Amino acid sequence: MRKSPRFGYSVIFTGLLALSANAMGAVKEAPSTVNAKYVTPSSTQVLTPGEKVANLFTLNMKTPYVLQRVTQRTYWYESGFYATLFYVGDKGVMLFDPLEERADKILQAIRQVTDKPINTIVYSHDHGDHIGSTAALLQLLVKTQNTKPEIIASQATADKMQLLDSQLPRPTKVISWPNGSFTFENLTVQMYGFEHAAHTDDHSAWLLVGEHVLHAPDLLNPDQPPFWNFGGSERFTFLVQNLEQANGLDWTYFSGGHGNIGSHADFAFYLQFIADLKSAVANAMQKVPFGFGVKMDQINAHTVMLPAWYGEISRLATEELRPKYGQYYGFETATLANAEMVAEYLYSYR
Known part of the structure; x- marks a missing residue:
């Protein structure tokens, strides 16, 4: 078994935040790229389409996490400039991407709105900064629930983890690539893989069909110009095609793993x-x-x-x-x- 350094980009970022948070004075937030209406984040108030979380940079620098209710059942979480989603069903919770170094905060955010067990974890793609806290989260859940969550990933992600001898917990359920789906309680989750991907070869977009929410980390940072190297993409070559494919799907809210909560206007700005x-x-x-x-x-x-x-x-x-x-x-x-x-x-x- 190979050994990899634990000191990743997210760990470095978290350390910088710890050093800077206390020293940070009042800052002027950058203007919206899409003339968004900003609202104070709320774990109870559903977000109106097109609205975004106000003062997000400051909140990332000064608060443990940001939690926003997107729909009646879907919630958006962000801390240290990393974001993800969780969905609260009738019997349990489905969590996308246990973000590196954030297992305890994510669990705290989920417990802020429900005490239902986390039944399912979904890997959007095999990058440790997005799924690196899976093992830590599983350890935390041993103390609070009797069953282990199912871990779902695409065949492309499962194959990549095998090829690279990943040390992260492997998926227990694999769905077909490039287009596959599964059902969580009464919700259909449709995966759209980018057959020619810019970010990484197992990159994909995950549509919570009934919720009209799309989750595709590192495709686009809403309310911002493209991040460094287009979000750490391995190539630029296919980015426009990936953006157009995701933008053409039927959704209202977008989760990009970084930045604010997105809309189709953010895709228009990026393009x-x-x-x-x-x-x-x-x-x-x-x-x-x-x-x-x-x-x-x-x-x-x-x-x-x-x-x-x-x-x-x-x-x-x-x-x-x-x-x-x-x-x-x-x-x-x-x-x-x-x-x-x-x-x-x-x-x-x-």
């Missing part, structure tokens, strides 16, 4: 941002000659040339977008990396 970014990168590629910034008489390896070229292209593209998008959440720290991924895509596929 427009990407279109503008591709245009800006293409413009920059025409302006920046290959070999820019490299003193040819002072190098002994050609490998410096491509990064220097991409770097200047990304800088120019970011500058072109700044007047339109510069005021939005995380623009300055994410757009350079995203522009570089787009430059690689445009250079490779013509």
Whole structure:
């Protein structure tokens, strides 16, 4: 059995939050990308379509977690900038993605609204920052319920966990890929796998059919421009197709694993941002000659040339977008990396 370091991105992030929360003063929240109506989060009041949680950055920095009732039975949870969903049925609870380092907080949030057992855990995809607390949660549940939850994942996720010798608890029920479904009590959950995925090869979107809620972590951060490397995506190549596939499904509320609660307006914003970014990168590629910034008489390896070229292209593209998008959440720290991924895509596929 291989051993992996426990010190992951989420652990680093949690430590930074602990250091910064006490020192944080009053901050001005970034403006909405979709002119959203903001409301104070509530574990009892159902969210009206299009509404978003107010002061979300501050809440993530200063409170243990944020809990918002989305529908009569579906709840949205976020802490430390990581989000997920749980559904309360007549007999039990279904939880998506036990987020890394958050088992105790997630269980506390669930117990805030129900004492029913957690019967089902669903893995959206095999990334440890989203499902890394499964073992810890199972240990907590041993003390409070008699039966272990069923763990559901797609065949693609199960195969990937097997191939990579995952140390996380394996699924006990596997559904077909790329399209599969299961029933939790009276609720149908339909999984739509991205056959050509940008984020990771087992990435998928999970539709709570009767609830009109879609859960697809790392596809899109609602109310924000794309995060660094498009949410840690392994490639940009298929992102637009993935966004269009998810946007075309029948849902009202979107859970993206980060950011706020989403709507179709967030998808429209993302697609427009990407279109503008591709245009800006293409413009920059025409302006920046290959070999820019490299003193040819002072190098002994050609490998410096491509990064220097991409770097200047990304800088120019970011500058072109700044007047339109510069005021939005995380623009300055994410757009350079995203522009570089787009430059690689445009250079490779013509």
